[in-house]
Amino acid sequence: MKTDGQDSPVPVSPRSGEGTSCSGGGCGGPSKGKRLWKKVKCQLVEYHCLPGYLRDNEFILGHYRSEWPLKQIFLSIFTIHNETLNVWTHLIGFFLFLGLTIYTATKVPKVMDLHSLQHFPEELTTCLPSIPHLSDFQKLRNELKTSLATVEGMLPSLPNWHLLELLTNCLPQRLSHANHTDDCVLRSMKEDVVNMIAPLLVRPISRWPFFVFLGGAMFCLLASSMCHLLFCHSAHLAYIMLRLDYAGIAALIATSFYPPVYYSFMCTPFFLNLYLGSITVLGIATILFSLLPVFQDPEFRTLRACLFMGMGLSGVVPILHKLVMFRHRPEALHTTGYELLMGAFYGLGALLYATRVPERWRPGKFDIAGHSHQLFHVLVVAGAYTHYHAGLVYLNWRDLEGC
Incomplete structure (x- = not known):
């Protein structure tokens, strides 16, 4: 995620192959004329050359795209820069969950063929x-x-x-x-x-909570991928894409509650409505709060991470309630194990995102690969995939037993 930051320059030595001029957004200025504009290749720039809205992580020193034309931005998905892996980790994750959704829709509903x-x-x-x-x-x-x-x-x-x-x-x-x-x-x-x-x-239980989760996961992954690809175009587009990215994170967390809450409490409507209503309201409130311009300031990075972690930790209550209600059921322990693993993936990713590890230890060494946001992306996909398997256990349990 790229957010507003301070305009004070960071002294950085030029890298070979990167543009060192801080004018024209790293892409030959329009004063050169249209013919020259078409011939000039967009160059990667360093942190101190970025406009304020693109400054987010001072420990990533180079390989930035800055205010490129949209055509070059779309083509940059196949080139190397500091956002390449951020784009692809979640784009691949999107197609993974698209395939899982198709598989679930065509195969999983049949309890026994x-x-x-x-x-x-x-x-x-x-x-x-x-x-x-x-x-x-x-x-x-x-x-x-x-x-x-x-x-x-x-x-x-x-x-x-x-x-x-x-x-x-x-x-x-x-x-x-x-x-x-x-x-x-x-x-x-x-x-x-x-x-x-x-x-x-062949009469399976309702699938809509599971598909709500799959839809939330795909929306989050695709929104994140598009945000990292397009945000460098302009301040206006960056503002829009960042809000879409935050909304995707909130949607993933909120919809992750739907399968465990629905299938655990489908026979107790009071608790079902209580838990689903609470997480839905919390998710909407988080999305609305993320629309505030101050939410994207670098000094609120830790607050952003804590807010999303707080949403996830709110799931402890229904999980503990499930364990009490179904303490003699192996499915309750099985799904809880998956949910704890999912929480560990999400929690570790949020921790790395907030602390900017490992790039803060060696600035400039993780510009292309290995910085905290890329690790965060991988852990998000791993957590969502783990939760998918928990959902399959819930479906099998309720399909065979009902209430």
Whole structure:
């Protein structure tokens, strides 16, 4: 992120291959004429040559783009400068989450693919005993209860397990028309079981909270990538892109709460609405606060990091509540482990961003690769990807059990 700073120059020795003039934005001045303007290549400049709105990190000394034309800015995505990796780390992350969204939409909703039922009748045949006297309906009913208890152990736990009642209620009609052998009746019973189980197996729980998170992640990553690519064009565009970047961060943090809160408290509407409403209001307030011009001043760097970290730490309350409610559920511990890892990634990234480590230790040595903002970007993608896996655990849990 690039923000307003002091205009006092920082003494820096010129680097080979970089422009040393501080006029014309590092890109041949328009006074040279249009023909010369087209021939002059935009040059990278050093920190002390930057206008005030582009000064953010005095420990990154060179390889800056300054007030370039938009055409050259877009082409610079394929060149080397101090924002190249900032652009690509989140642009690659955007395409990663776009692929995950497509995968989730096409594959994950199927709790159990119907094709997996093609061998189910054979498995059921081994569970259903031979019925010597079809006229003895009570015996058949009792045998069927025992058999279905065995079948239930073969299947995942389903919400509202009423298959036994449904099946036994239809048996009298089946038997009243049964002039068949034992095998024929057993085959009909197997078909009943499969036909009743199949609709339940392909009825997934609501996916919208998970897609809200995926949408927030993609918005954050794309907004950040575009901000780092375009902000050097002008003060006006930089102001717009920075606000978009801050909004993306707030959106990612806020939408990250939606899957864990929704799927943990979907059966308790009061807490569901309380937690979702709170994080939504907090996210909107953070976005509105980020619109203030003072929010981008360098002296507020630590405040920005603390504000976003505070949003993330607010998730401790619903996570602890979930652990208390579902302390005997392995899914609760599993998802909490993912969430702690996600928090560690985000927290470490925010710490590096606020302290400007490692470039503050060796100014100028991490201009191209390895400075704090690039590490922050990588950790954000890692944290969001970790949270995606936590979301899959939530979906599998609620798909199989419901409330």
